[in-house]
Amino acid sequence: MSFQTAARETLADAQLRRNLGQATALIRAKRERAVAEVPDWEALRDAGEAIKAHALATLPEQLERLQAAVAAAGGVVHWARDGAEANRIVAAIAREQGTDEVIKVKSLATDEIGLNEALADVGVHAIETDLAELIVQLAGDRQSHILVPAIHRNRAEIRALFERTIAQGQSLGDEASAIAEAARLHLRAKFLSVPVAVSGANFAIAETGTIGVVESEGNGRMCLTLPRVLITVMGIEKVLPAWEDLDVFLQLLPRSSTAERMNPYTSLWTGVTPGDGPREFHLVLLDAGRTDVLADPIGRPALHCIRCSACLNVCPVYERVGGQAYESVYPGPIGAILTPQLHGLHAAPSLPWASTLCGACYQVCPVKIDIPSILVHLRERVVREEKSRLAPEALAMKGLATAFATRRRYETAQRLAQLGRGPLAKAALPGWTAMRDLPQPPRKTFRDWWKTRETPAAAPPPDAAPPPNAAATPQPAAPARDSEPAP
C-alpha cells in the first residue's frame, strides 16, 4: 500500500488524531524545556554527529575490535547477513535451552527482522515486556512510534484490552497505576521463570566490548539480569569506538527522546560475569541492508540515528497520519529515509515524498541528520531507478524544465497558463482544486506589466549619493543565447 493510501485511512480515525495530537504536543514541549537546560547542546549535537560519522567510516575495524573484546569477556559473537540468518541464530540458541518462551526487552532491530514471528514458527513464544510493546502484542496491533509504540492508544482503550486479556474478570478502574499494575503482575511471573532473554542494543563499545541498553520501566534490567541466557541482536551501526563516547550519547538520547535529564535505567554489561547476571551471552551482529546504506555517501547519515524519536514528535505529517501509515518499524521522518534504504527503494517508493521538507526534524535531531536533504536525494533515486521516464509526472517535469529553459518558451507557457492550458496549468491543477480554490491566472503577468510600465524618474533620494558606476549598468555576464531582441 502506498503512503498516500495508508494515510488516507489513518487520517479518518478521529480517536487516533486526538491521541496523537495530544501526545506529540506534550512531548514536544517537554523536549524543548529539557534541551534548553543544556548550554552546550549544539556542541553536543556536533560531537554526536562526529562520533557517529567516524564510527561508520571505520566500521569494519570497530566491529572487529568489538568482537574481540566481547569474546575476551566470555561472550559469543555471531554475524548475520540478513534478518532470516539472525532469526535462525536466536531460534537455535533458544531451542538449545529447551524453552518455549523468551522474554524480550523492547528492540527495534528484532521488530525489523520479524523475530517474534520467526520464533513462533519454531514453537517459541516471545513475550514483550515493555508496557507499550505488551499492549501492541496483546492487541495484535502494529507499533506506531519508535519510543511509544502504543501512542495511538488511550487509557480507556488499554484498560479494556487488559480486562480482555491479562486481567480477565477484573475491573481495573481509571487509574493509570492500577492498569499498569495488571501488566506488572503478569510480567513479574515471566521475569522470574523464563530462562532466555532477547534484547537489542542502544550502544556497543568497541574498546571494551560493553553493550548498553537504556530504558524507563525496569523491565529491561529484569531481562538483562535474571535469565540464564541473554541474546542481544544489534544492528552493526550501533557500535561506538570508545567508552568515553557514552558521555555524549547518554546526554543526547534521554533529553531528545523522553525529555528526561537522565534516563531511569541504564544497563551496561561486558560479556559474562561469574555469579552476576546471565551465564551465557550471545551478541548477534546484524547487517540486513546496512552495508548498502553505508555505500551511499548522501544517504549514509541515516545510520547515525540513535532512535530517540524526536523527529517523529515534531513532524507535522507524522502527527496527523500516525506511525502505521508508514508501514514500517521505523515511522516518521527517520523511517521515510531509513525504510527505503534498508529494504530497497522498490519496497517503499512513496515514503521519500511523505514530507513537506519543512525542516523541523533536522532542527531537533540530536546527531544532526539532514533528513530533508536525504529525502530529496531518495526522491531523485526513486525517479531515476524506479519510475518510468514516460510517467505523467516525469513528462510534466520534463515539459516544465524545457519550457523554463528559454525565455521565449517560458513566455509562451505563461500565455497558455492564462488560458488554462499547457505545462504550467497541467502541473498545477490536478489534486489541487479538489480541496482548495485556485486563483484565476491574471490577464497580465508581472513581466507584461514591467515591459509596459512608465519608467519612474530615476531620482535618487536627496541624501543618497549616485551609484559609483552609474554609467556602467551591470548586465548579465553571459546572457542566455536564446535572447529575443529587446523591444
Place this chain on the structure above:
Amino acid sequence: MRVALFVTCFNDTLFPGVGRAVVTVLERLGCTVEFPLEQTCCGQLHCNAGYGHEAAGLLGRFGRVFAGYDAVVSPSASCVAHVRERIPDAPHVYELTEFLVDRLGVEDVGASFAHRVTLHPTCHSLRLLGIGDRPARLLRAVRGIELVQLEGARECCGFGGTFAIKNADTSMAMLSDKVRHVLDTRAEVCTAADTSCLMHIGGALSRGRTGVRVMHLAEILAATE
C-alpha cells in the same frame, strides 16, 4: 542602490501584484530596480520533486542571468533558500525582508495598512534561511496595522510543493489546523514571505468562504492606504 528583482516564475505568472509591490517598496527606499527579462525559474520545484537533473539546468541559467548584479532580491524565501544552498558562489541573493533589514538597514518602509493581520512565518523562512523576526519587525513598523500572534505559527501549513498534490489528504489535514489558527486570530489578512504557502492557505480560506484574505508581506509593505 541598484538591485535586480528575481520575481520567481510563480509570482510572475500567477501573482504579478507581489512583484509590483516589491518594486514599489524598493523604489520608495531609493533603489533602482532592474528586472532581467531572461529570468524564468530557479528549479526549486524540480529539485524538491526528485528531478535534480532538470533543476541543475535551471540553476545554471539562474546563475548566468543574475551574474554581475551586486544584489538580487526575491519575494520568496523558499526559492532564495534553494538557490543559496545549491549555488554557493551565487550572486548576493536576498529574500526581501533580509534585504530590507540587513542590507538597507530599514524596518519602517513608510507603509500604512490599517487592518488586523496575522503572520505565518513559513518553514523555509525560519529553518532554511533563518530570517527570524525580520518579517514581524517590518510589519510592526507599518502605520495602523494590528499584528496578532498566530498559534502554532512555526508549524508547516502543509503545502510542500508537490506534497500538496501527491499527499493531498495529509496536506489538507495540516492546512485545516493552520486555517483554524488563522481564523482564531480574527485577523482580516494572513500574510507570509512566500506566495506558495499563501496560495495554499488562501485556497482553503477562499473555498471555506471565510472572508479572510491572504496578502504577501510585500503587498502590505507597499500599501499606503
